[in-house]
Amino acid sequence: xxxxxxxxxxxxxxxxxxxxxxxxxxxxxxxxxxxxxxxxxxxxxxxxxxxxxxxxxxxxxxxxxxxxxxxxxxxxxxxxxxxxxxxxxxxxxxxxxxxxxxxxxxxxxxxxxxxxxxxxxxxxxxxxxxxxxxxxxxxxxxxxxxxxxxxxxxxxxxxxxxxxxxxxxxxxxxxxxxxxxxxxxxxxxxxxxxxxxxxxxxxxxxxxxxxxxxxxxxxxxxxxxxxxxxxxxxxxxxxxxxxxxxxxxxxxxxxxxxxxxxxxxxxxxxxxxxxxxxxxxxxxxxxxxxxxxxxxxxxxxxxxxxxxxxxxxxxxxxxxxxxxxxxxxxxxxxxxxxxxxxxxxxxxxxxxxxxxxxxxxxxxxxxxxxxxxxxxxxxxxxxxxxxxxxxxxxxxxxxxxxxxxxxxxxxxxxxxxxxxxxxxxxxxxxxxxxxxxxxxxxxxxxxxxxxxxxxxxxxxxxxxxxxxxxxxxxxxxxxxxxxxxxxxxxxxxxxxxxxxxxxxxx
Ligand code: ME8
Numbered sequence: 001x002x003x004x005x006x007x008x009x010x011x012x013x014x015x016x017x018x019x020x021x022x023x024x025x026x027x028x029x030x031x032x033x034x035x036x037x038x039x040x041x042x043x044x045x046x047x048x049x050x051x052x053x054x055x056x057x058x059x060x061x062x063x064x065x066x067x068x069x070x071x072x073x074x075x076x077x078x079x080x081x082x083x084x085x086x087x088x089x090x091x092x093x094x095x096x097x098x099x100x101x102x103x104x105x106x107x108x109x110x111x112x113x114x115x116x117x118x119x120x121x122x123x124x125x126x127x128x129x130x131x132x133x134x135x136x137x138x139x140x141x142x143x144x145x146x147x148x149x150x151x152x153x154x155x156x157x158x159x160x161x162x163x164x165x166x167x168x169x170x171x172x173x174x175x176x177x178x179x180x181x182x183x184x185x186x187x188x189x190x191x192x193x194x195x196x197x198x199x200x201x202x203x204x205x206x207x208x209x210x211x212x213x214x215x216x217x218x219x220x221x222x223x224x225x226x227x228x229x230x231x232x233x234x235x236x237x238x239x240x241x242x243x244x245x246x247x248x249x250x251x252x253x254x255x256x257x258x259x260x261x262x263x264x265x266x267x268x269x270x271x272x273x274x275x276x277x278x279x280x281x282x283x284x285x286x287x288x289x290x291x292x293x294x295x296x297x298x299x300x301x302x303x304x305x306x307x308x309x310x311x312x313x314x315x316x317x318x319x320x321x322x323x324x325x326x327x328x329x330x331x332x333x334x335x336x337x338x339x340x341x342x343x344x345x346x347x348x349x350x351x352x353x354x355x356x357x358x359x360x361x362x363x364x365x366x367x368x369x370x371x372x373x374x375x376x377x378x379x380x381x382x383x384x385x386x387x388x389x390x391x392x393x394x395x396x397x398x399x400x401x402x403x404x405x406x407x408x409x410x411x412x413x414x415x416x417x418x419x420x421x422x423x424x425x426x427x428x429x430x431x432x433x434x435x436x437x438x439x440x441x442x443x444x445x446x447x448x449x450x451x452x453x454x455x456x457x458x459x460x461x462x463x464x465x466x467x468x469x470x471x472x473x474x475x476x477x478x479x480x481x482x483x484x485x486x487x488x489x490x491x492x493x494x495x496x497x498x499x500x501x502x503x504x505x506x
Pocket of ligand 1: 007008009010011012018019020022023048227228229230255256257258259260287288289290291
């Protein structure tokens with residue numbers, strides 16, 4: 001079963017930040033979960049390096065766009081690695097293979113009769129690389145996103161007949177109600193289509209930094225056309241000597257933030273139709289992490305900087321926090337204080353301590369071997385169907401809901417250990433079987449939640465599974481009682497150690 005998941009390709013006009021980390025983390029959860037289910041996964045991320053956003057940022061810094069791209073693409077690559085993301089390839093739109101393929105597809109769109117020479121006059125935001133209608137502008141002709149004043153630009157360039165795709169797009173939406181998720185974003189995109197589509201500039205005349213238009217080398221391909229095509233071009237050269245297009249196209253899911261909905265849910269499928277290429281199965285949109293909190297934290301200052309958090313607390317804590325704190329799909333605040341609270345109460349106490357207590361008791365009372373027993377009915381019932389629910393939530397890309405299902409079972413195990421008080425049972429020989437049952441159930445419960453948590457917190461889940469002597473990650477065995485006792489437990493150490501406040505910078 002092929003499964004192809006992508007993140008947006010990020011602009012190299014600045015350094016990566018938590019918002020970029022967020023989408024990469026979410027896509028990695030999907031990729032890892034689907035691998036657990038035995039799917040043949042291809043996970044793509046990368047950088048968007050052409051166009052005004054990058055050219056102008058480079059000019060401000062007095063360097064070439066290529067120099068800026070080279071510098072920041074490395075940072076985005078490092079971020080993916082630091083987050084423990086398992087992307088199969090990292091595309092850069094400056095890759096010559098990508099550029100050649102863009103020229104090929106754009107030529108096809110042209111040859112299929114969807115391109116004409118025209119003249120554009122209107123407002124253009126160089127930071128968005130997007131054309132704005134007057135209705136979209138804020139007072140003073142300002143870009144609603146970047147707040148900069150826009151001037152009217154006039155340019156002769158090549159146009160893509162987007163307007164002729166209004167009906168095919170409406171049909172696509174009618175036939176495939178799951179094409180865009182969640183539902184509110186589907187509605188938003190469909191309303192945009194129904195409001196009437198205007199043709200789109202396919203090229204820029206003044207800009208030099210991009211893919212030359214194949215039939216008119218005085219112009220470059222509009223950066224969004226170039227960028228969107230990354231999802232398709234990457235497959236043709238990601239694996240040397242192989243073309244993965246037949247295997248992985250159409251993409252299973254494009255994961256994006258809400259800011260770029262129109263490009264992915266309207267322009268992208270129209271471009272593909274124009275080129276005679278199948279449209280992706282699904283575009284899934286998440287909300288915005290609101291990063292503007294001013295609370296101060298002892299060790300993190302007042303921003304969540306992904307490299308710093310991963311260095312101090314480890315990537316798993318960051319992955320967990322962003323997906324737990326903000327309901328996936330919606331906007332929500334994140335803050336260093338909120339991070340530290342969840343780190344301590346949930347990761348260190350509820351999960352980490354449960355694991356270390358369980359292992360210590362198995363070591364102490366049962367010579368380090370998980371006893372053979374069966375779990376009590378009420379716990380089995382509370383874990384019943386868990387793996388299927390998690391799968392269903394992840395299929396709907398409801399990552400916070402999936403995580404919550406798992407976390408409720410961790411809380412359940414904590415209640416169980418409190419209720420049963422195995423340290424009391426250990427004092428009474430008549431309770432030996434009962435103690436066996438409690439220790440077995442705790443080890444089993446930890447195994448099940450850790451297998452399910454693995455996509456979210458791969459490093460910690462692996463360490464824990466290794467310590468309880470169970471390394472099988474397959475979801476088929478993620479039911480309480482599927483594995484018998486007898487495993488030798490090992491050392492775990494602190495999964496989420498306490499972090500002391502950093503000394504303030506001098
Ligand atoms: O738009 N919260 O690149 P970009 C959540 N190059 N996600 C956020 C975020 C936030 N505060 N800020 C950014 C581009 N993101 C184009 C994309 S794709 C063919 C071309 C994430 O660097 C989110 O995924 O501005 C958003 O869609 C993306 O970064 C925008 O990244």
